[in-house]
Amino acid sequence: MTQATIERPGLAPADLEAAEPPASPAMEPEEPDGHYEVIDGRRVELPLMGAREAYIASRLSLRMGAHAQARDLGNVLVETLYALAPGRELQRKPDVSFISYDRWPKGRQPPRGNAWRVIPDLAVEVVSPNDPAVDLVARIRDFFEKGVRQVWVVLPDEWSIYVYDSPKSIRVLDRADTLDGGAILPGFRLPLAEFFEPEGEEAPAGDQASAASAGAAE
Numbered sequence: 775m776t777q778a779t780i781e782r783p784g785l786a787p788a789d790l791e792a793a794e795p796p797a798s799p800a801m802e803p804e805e806p807d808g809h810y811e812v813i814d815g816r817r818v819e820l821p822l823m824g825a826r827e828a829y830i831a832s833r834l835s836l837r838m839g840a841h842a843q844a845r846d847l848g849n850v851l852v853e854t855l856y857a858l859a860p861g862r863e864l865q866r867k868p869d870v871s872f873i874s875y876d877r878w879p880k881g882r883q884p885p886r887g888n889a890w891r892v893i894p895d896l897a898v899e900v901v902s903p904n905d906p907a908v909d910l911v912a913r914i915r916d917f918f919e920k921g922v923r924q925v926w927v928v929l930p931d932e933w934s935i936y937v938y939d940s941p942k943s944i945r946v947l948d949r950a951d952t953l954d955g956g957a958i959l960p961g962f963r964l965p966l967a968e969f970f971e972p973e974g975e976e977a978p979a980g981d982q983a984s985a986a987s988a989g990a991a992e
Contacts, residue, residue, distance in 0.1 A: 811855070812865035812889075820867065823853075827900045830930050831869045833969070834898065838872060841955070841962045848874035848895070857889040858920040865889045866916055870898035872959065893921040895958050900928045914941055924958055933970040 809820045823831065831852060839850035855867045871894040878884075878892050885891065897917045899910065910927065917925050918941050925938040935953055937945040947953055949970055955962030 809853075809867075811867050812862055815861075815863045821902075821904075823869065823900065824902050826930055827869075827902050830928060831898070831900045834900075834928065834964075835870045837964055837969075838870065838955075838959065838962065841959060842872065845961060846875070846880070847959060848872060848876075848880075849878070851894075855889045856894060857891045858893060858916060862889070864916060864920070866897075866913060868894070868897035868913075868917075869900045872896040874958070895923045896926065897922050897924075898926045898928065900930065903931065914938055924956070926953075930970070933966065935966065 809822060811818050811820060835850050835852050842848050842850050850870065850872050852870055853867055854871055855865050856871070858864045858866055873892060874895045877895060899913060901910065914925050914927075918938075927936040927938065929935070933949045935947045937947060937953070939945070947966060949967045951966055953962075953964040953966060953969075
């Protein structure tokens with residue numbers, strides 16, 4: 775940190791340096807805490823996940839993580855902030871993500887700080903009923919533009935998952951289908967009839983499917 779010289783009567787600059795101790799690490803500016811992202815260099819606060827969405831994200835991350843560990847593929851993380859662009863212009867926080875050992879070597883510790891400067895292979899978004907479609911579209915676009923290989927959009931109320939291979943190439947899976955990790959998570963298979971609970975309720979039609987499909991229309 776560069777300190778400006780302050781003139782005081784009766785003290786030479788050399789005396790000032792001796793009289794004023796250097797700033798301690800605690801005085802250094804810190805990165806902000808909280809649930810947020812950075813869009814175009816501007817901090818944007820994120821709403822907290824609802825209980826059901828957090829439950830779905832947690833269950834999915836556990837299944838993915840167990841598979842990735844057993845196959846020695848990489849790391850699965852929950853609500854991790856990623857620096858997707860140089861500097862601090864774009865930072866996104868997917869609900870669940872996967873980083874292969876090809877992108878972050880096994881055994882290498884993550885850096886200190888809030889944002890991890892690595893591009894995940896896979897980003898997963900668990901949609902809440904009040905999530906605006908325009909925000910979801912922007913997130914999907916940003917992920918692919920910066921090098922994410924695939925995006926999964928999970929719609930708990932619809933019992934479905936939209937698998938994005940690109941912003942305009944999607945596959946819609948429902949409870950009759952099996953989610954396949956493909957080339958990103960080889961060997962990972964998750965029957966959605968088993969994953970989505972409870973099984974006895976009728977899935978309502980509505981806004982979540984519209985929000986997820988909006989990404990394909992952009």
